[in-house]
Amino acid sequence: MSETSVNAEATAASLSIRAEVLDAEDALGKLRERFTLPDGLVYLDGNSLGALPAGVPGRVADVVSREWGELLIRSWDESGWWTAPERIGDRIAPLVGAAPGQIVVGDSTSVNVFKALVGAARLVEASAGAGRDELVVDATTFPTDGYIAASAARMTGLKVVAVEPGEVPSVLGPRTAAVLLNHADYLSGRLHDLPGLTAAVHAAGALAVWDLCHTAGALPVELDANGVDLAVGCTYKYLNGGPGSPAYLYVARRHQEAFDSPLPGWTSHAEPFAMTPDYVPAQGAVRGRVGTPDILSMLALEASLEVWEGVSIEAVRAKSLALTDFFLECVEAYVPAGRVECVTPRAHAERGSQIALRGGNAAGVMRELVARGVVGDFRHPDVLRFGFTPLYVGFADAERAARTLGHIYG
Template sequence: MSERTPNGLSIRAAELDAADDLRKLRERFLLPEGVVYLDGNSLGALSAGVPDRVADVVGREWGELLIRSWDESGWWTAPQRIGDRIAPLVGAAPGRIVVGDSTSVNLFKALVGAARLVAARGDAGRDELLVDATTFPTDGYIAASAARMTGLKVVPVEPAALPAALGPRTAVVLMNHVDYRSGRLHDLPGLTAAAHAAGALTVWDLCHSAGALPVGLDAHRVDLAVGCTYKYLNGGPGSPAYLYIAERHQAAFDSPLPGWNSHAEPFAMAPGYVPADGALRGRVGTPDILSMLALEAALDVWDGVPVEAVRAKSLALTDFFLECVEVYVPAGRVESVTPVAHAERGSQVALRAEGAAELMKELIARGVIGDFRHPDVLRFGFTPLYVGFADVERAARTLGDISGHVSG
């Protein structure tokens, strides 16, 4: 029997699941029965340990211990403690990541902080902020505001054209590690090295890569990075983001949002601001304890899980999905805009299709949850911790079943 038939693909999916060393990790999540969830690149699934942890935080730590929990329950140290748990997932040493605020707020801190680091070197000729032209819109909005504050000029640049755009006027470069629409993985090591060779600093947005593939922040000498925690890290809706500050920049990092939580003596209530040492100067105000401790519990699912194994399964899942789509979906009905090459692919597949919005509505109605991106993209995110190969085969088969029945 040919493997490239519906029956053959179904058998292969079962064989791949049986051989999957990560398959038991699905037990660490609470997923609805009968649902194939391929939208973890927007909101990760609920980790099994989170409900009880949140109930304890609310009922005991807040309800009984009250304000004592800042000390007795470790609330005060949560931003750096949880940052140290995220660190190995993005290739960072302890003490370089602080958790809190949103991705947008952290991006603002990082961009202004990077511009101030460049200015402190006395390199007055650097007046350009190069921004990934394909970036998530909010990143562009924040970059424009940061540029107005620091006297820089925003220069949109396609990622492939970045090396040629770098020059003596480049101060800071903002790039996305993985493009949120297409799933294209950009060359973090190469582009960081090119920016440094030109005398610029880098800020990387890791929202669509952290928890899906190795990043190597320290190894590749990234200057600053930000990311959310509610996608592949499964921290929950609106869970706090994080800020990475390379150790070599921490002593000079000048945050545009100094708050009492990042003061060297936060309870002294001094009128003058003196920043704390290390990445803690990335803190601002009182942390969001409920969502932060839910995130901490969610990170338990990563215990004993090497991100390299997650990457290997991610590539296998996306390869298999593309193969199944080719077999199940009528020719010409969809077109993949996600790169085939592993070195250029994140952990999602984006398919362009006429009538994409209606196709996705029907997929969701049939228990296959992905998402739609205007104007014509079906986007499927593959979280290897809980997505299996049978899920992939079912999703492609369902898409093939309905794609000839939903008009463009």
């Protein structure tokens, strides 16, 4: 055996032992038992679809067979279906640093982005009058956010100004009405400065709207403490709500009285069952509701949130950083030099809970990783994304994923 092979085996043994030690010391390690995951699978795609919480199948079965099958329409009252959007919003609130009564669950992220942007434009128009005619948008945003922003701007008479998040302070001014930003970039995993950018937006007299899809459930957000005006997020990534689970809308309490939703549905009416021809908005975050709640997905989400019982989001963040640090160390040890490039920032303050690597034949490499039991995802044209959900991903998972990647590129 060559000296190179001996050194490689020694490195692998060392990293494998370290992973075992780290997993043994991990206070969150037992949380994996709260999820249903196939044996032997390394699942690093929770930034696209979270794993199945173990309590969800039974809850959904009960909703279908008993609440729907037996109680039928009585379940709107007797099973609490009607109040689910606000009740579940209050369960999400601590995970994003919000007090109760400010989050309503329902609709898709795209619909909620639309509500938030048009609502923000109307809030600014009502308070600041004419002159603020620019909507600043993250130029690197997930495409749908950009599409929705462009449509919202056309409807409200605003002009879209698209810049990268780091350039936002330089374009803010007396014409800025609102700013839409992603807390973490979907492609690279770069974490943007929510406190600093929110403060800059407010200093310019504008409103800050944040998309939390890639951070809620992975790290502290602190919406209230940072004075965020409106925020949206999905629930099927780090919150593990299931495919297509409903998104949520946060409206800071100070804006709720004046918040004018562009989609005034019957369930957000002050008297929804009066069926009056004139719309009168309900009080509080409820006015962010639109139509009949998607009860099956809604209650599956509620059951999924039970995995957070007794879990500190700060502890989740600490483990996330440790996992991604260790994964990068393993990649550097296992993957031949020059084969991949990390496009995720190394600095903790700029890193979400994913690692994105740029490499040759990325699509083929990801297919081979999946075939070998390591599930991440591919983003065109050459990016391998690995999402680390600390509730069910361990250090041995990180080591195995990097070692497998090294075998493929070796």
